[in-house]
Amino acid sequence: MPSYYVASDIGGTFTDTVVIDSDGGVGRYKSSTVPDNPAQGVLDTLELAAGERGVPLERLLADVEVFAHGTTVATNAMLEGRSRKVGLIQTRGFGDTLPIMRGFKATGLEEDEIKRFRTLVKQPAAVPRRLIAEITERVDYAGRVVCPLDEADVRRAVRELKDAGAEVFAVSLLWSFANDVHERRVAEIIEEEVPGASVTLSSEFLPRIGEYERTLTTAVNASLRPVLKTSLDSFENTLAKAGLKTGPLLMQSNGGLATFAEVEKRAAATVMSGPVGGVVASxxxxxxxxxxxxxxxxxxxxxxxxxxxxxxxxxxxxxxxxxxxxxxxxxxxxxxxxxxAGSIASVRNGVLRVGPESAGARPGPACYGRGGTRPTVADADLVLGYLNPDNFLGGRLKLDVDKARAAIEEHVAKPAGLSVEEAAEGIKTIxxxxxxxxxxxxxxxxxxxxxxxxxxxxxxxxxxxxxxxxxxxxxxxxxxxxxxxxxxxxxxxCSDLTMVEELSKPLQTPPGTTDHASALAPEELNATFDELASRARRDLVAAGAAPETISFAKFVEIRFRAQIHVLTVPVEAERITAADVNAMVEKFVEIYEGRFGKGAAFLEGGLEITTFRVVATSPVPRAEFDAGTLGAVGGAEPGTRRVFSGGQWRDAAVYRTEHLHDGLRIEGLAIVELRDTTVVIGPGQDAEIDRFGDIVIQNR
The missing domain is CATH 3.30.420.40 (ATPase, nucleotide binding domain)
Structure with missing residues (x-):
């Protein structure tokens, strides 16, 4: 019986799916995203895959050996304010950690937004002050308890947060990564006071230095866990009802896969789930x-x-x-x-702007004919002649040129005093x-x-x-x-099962140190890495990985003493020796001077290892991809189409899939229409088709 390896990615406008046959053939499928039911968009693509293979959808899904998935659920919930209300518990005196932030008003803004000084303000805190409670306890930097936990104070805080509307809880106490005894007891008390409540502990989820970052990330993770769990449960149940027998895997921001059960505990680690897939594929x-x-x-x-x-x-x-x-x-x-492609164009105060607002999947660009009336980049591409209105999504969606022209004329051309074609080219240029x-x-x-x-x-x-x-x-x-x-x-x-474990354990070298292994004891570094590797191995085995397939990569975060920011340095040695410690420091200096300039390093001031990280991976079963995609001969001569480029209409050669073959050279201006995308080779450029079917464009 055939077996299939499936991967899907749900985007804001389209849902993409790849089906890899046991013989290595790669099938590509796209369908419109269904915002209210993301699993439906995936099923729509799988219906196409099943139809192409001449089997019912249920039969295709029953033969799926691995199903991997990328999602924007956590991202959208965070950006759209649909995450759960978090009750945050912190050490007394540190309840303003999130409202104070780092003080950077420009974080996450685009360049034109940064320049608007009158409206440049800090973002709202991830947790409002009324949902932050302080409790009496204190652990110092070495993990010593200097003030015992006041359990009555904890119970008061939990009740107040619950009454204030907290739906989930996050606990981030000072220096808890050095000693987690107080956080674990707080979690027990929360369970006693609010049975069944979802709780995220910073010492368990993110045991690393950096009070603000650790608290922010813990709170965000707590807010996203119920949202992601609801979505993943619905997604898994929908596919199971349709015939899927295997448990899906989810893409993480670190470029690796994890089981739904594991990733639910680390919801914040999925916010880049979709975009990182493209980097891995590249x-x-x-x-x-x-x-x-x-x-x-x-x-x-x-x-x-x-x-x-x-x-x-x-x-x-x-x-x-x-x-x-x-x-x-x-x-x-x-x-x-x-x-x-769905970014909306508009004229404000006589200036043409494009994005960041998007028409999304519903209603979409005006040319989709789904009710959208505002012009988008896709409308401009259609008006300029780059898109074939009869070949979008393989002909399953007919594009309406008249609606695209009308939208551009009303919202861009007339306000800017341009022709429709000039306005469309302006949108594309911007x-x-x-x-x-x-x-x-x-x-x-x-x-x-x-x-x-x-x-x-x-x-x-x-x-x-x-x-x-x-x-x-x-x-x-x-x-x-x-x-x-x-x-x-x-x-x-293409990704593997991946588990990341890290722990902040600050270790410093005195100023003037030349033998770094004398201050950074190899046995202590090995013991820390062994502890992290053991945790990662345990979680991967629980996810179904065979122990003998697991490999480990080790990293340390290092900075010069008295500096704030760190650089990540790989540790290649399986068992670290004194020579390896000195080599690690040399690598840090190399990376530091590569980033900040030759001579910028200052070893005489001493350095500090802040955090240890282990990345454990186990290969996911997959078919060997078929390398021989194209043959050596092509089909008929290409056609032509008028394209508005450089302020005038020009003839562009139009190639389709049947024209392409290994070694084919294409001189621009030309358009290659594949059934799922359109490729443009510009004036002054040439392209060649390689044996994998990739199109390589170069300037003349």
């Missing part, structure tokens, strides 16, 4: 095609996401930025702006410039030269716009993978 495709340095660019219906693959590995961040909050959770580093600016922020502003990177363009709209923003950056190649329209889902299908 890493996979890059390794296959020989690209070690990649800028990943994902243009969907609502946002534009950018990440980096550096020397064959996704660039990671110690934090996860969601909205205007920075969570203390490691994630694949992805930056995003509100620039997608959104392309915004995307190029974000790529520059991720590369140039971080010390990387775009000329050293290939751009991978994917998402429903990325292949259409990449010829413009990619050329502006000066990158040598723009690669549109064959899986472009479902690239994030494909990446989810």
């Amino acid at each position: 890493q996979f495709a890059g390794a296959r095609n020989g690209y070690r340095n990649i800028v990943t660019t994902d243009m969907g219906g609502t946002s534009f996401d950018v990440g980096l693959v550096l020397d064959g590995r996704p660039v990671m961040s110690n934090t996860t930025l969601i909205g205007r909050d920075e969570l203390a959770l490691p994630s694949v580093a992805v930056r995003a702006i509100g620039a997608g 959104v392309d410039a915004r995307m190029a600016d974000l790529v520059r922020q991720v590369t140039v502003e971080q010390g990387y030269d775009p000329a050293d990177f290939a751009v991978f363009a994917y998402g429903g709209a990325g292949p259409l716009h990449a010829f413009s923003y990619g050329a502006e950056l000066g990158c040598p190649q723009i690669v549109v993978p064959l899986t472009a329209s479902v690239h994030s889902a494909f990446g989810i299908g």
Whole structure:
């Protein structure tokens, strides 16, 4: 019997699914997202997959061996204010930790918002002050109890929070990562006072230094757990009723998969669940095609996401930025702006703006004919001639050119005094410039030269716009993978079971130290890593991983003494020796000076290890992907279509799937219409089809 490996990604506008057959064939499917019932969008794509294979949906699902999933539930709940009300319990004297924040008013804002100084204010606290209670207790930095826990005070606090409307509880006490005895007792008291209440302890969920970040992340996780659990339970039940026999896995922000049961406890670790899939897929495709340095660019219906693959590995961040909050959770580093095919264009005070507001899946762009009346990037692409109105979603959705023109004329062309075509090109130019600016922020502003990177363009709209923003950056190649329209889902299908365990255990070297192993005892480092590896192994085995398949990667966060920010340093040695400690410090200096300039390091001042991290992975069963996608010959001659480009109408060659073959060269201006996306090769560019079906665009 055939077996299938399925991965899905639910976006704001479209739901993408990849079905990999046991022989390695990759099927790509898209359907409109159903906001009120996300599982339905997935089932719609699976109906397409079943129909293509000539089997009933129930039969297809019964033969699925692995089902992996990416979700925006936690992200949307946080951004839209639909998370649960949290009752936060903190050490007496520290109840203002969240309202004070870090004092940075610009965190999470786009550049044009930062410039509006009159309206630049801090975001609302994640937990309002009325839902924060202080209790009497104190543990010092070494884990010593200096003030016993006042249990009567805890009971008072819990009752007050419950009466104030708290639906779930978070506990974040001072230095609890050094000694969790008080937090564990608080959890017991909460259960006694509010039986069955959901409780998140910072010492269990995030045992790391940084009072504000730890408290914020713990509170956010507590608020998201019930929302994610409800959604995942509904999703799993819906698919089970349709015939799925295996338990689904969920993508995490760190680029790995976890079981629904495990990830429910770490809901905040899923806020980048969808976007990181595209980075993982680009890493996979890059390794296959020989690209070690990649800028990943994902243009969907609502946002534009950018990440980096550096020397064959996704660039990671110690934090996860969601909205205007920075969570203390490691994630694949992805930056995003509100620039997608559904981004709405408008004229304000005579200035044309595009996004961040989006038309979403319902009603969507005006050209979808679902009731939308405001112009979007997709409407502009259609009016300019880049999109074929009869070939959208493989012809399943007919686009209405007249409605697109009417929306642009009313809301952009007339107010700006432009023709409809000029207004449409203005919309496209602005959104392309915004995307190029974000790529520059991720590369140039971080010390990387775009000329050293290939751009991978994917998402429903990325292949259409990449010829413009990619050329502006000066990158040598723009690669549109064959899986472009479902690239994030494909990446989810390429991922492994992953568990991250970390612990803050500050260790310092005295100023002037040259033999760092004398202050950072190898046996203490090994013991800490062993403890974390044991926890991670336990959780992976509970998720179904075979112990012999589990591998570990170790990292430390290091900073110079008296500095605030840390850098992550990999630890390669299986058992750390004195020589390995000194090598680790040398690696830290190398990374530090690479970021801040030669000579910036100051070892004479001493350094500090703040946090230990272990990343444990176990491979998920999957088929070997078929590398031979295209043959050596193509079909008939391409057609032509009029496209408005550079202020005038031009003839563009139009290629379809049947025209493509390995080694085919295409001279721009040209359009490649695949059944699930549209690729544009601009004037002054050439493209070649490689043996994997990827389209590689280069400037002449």
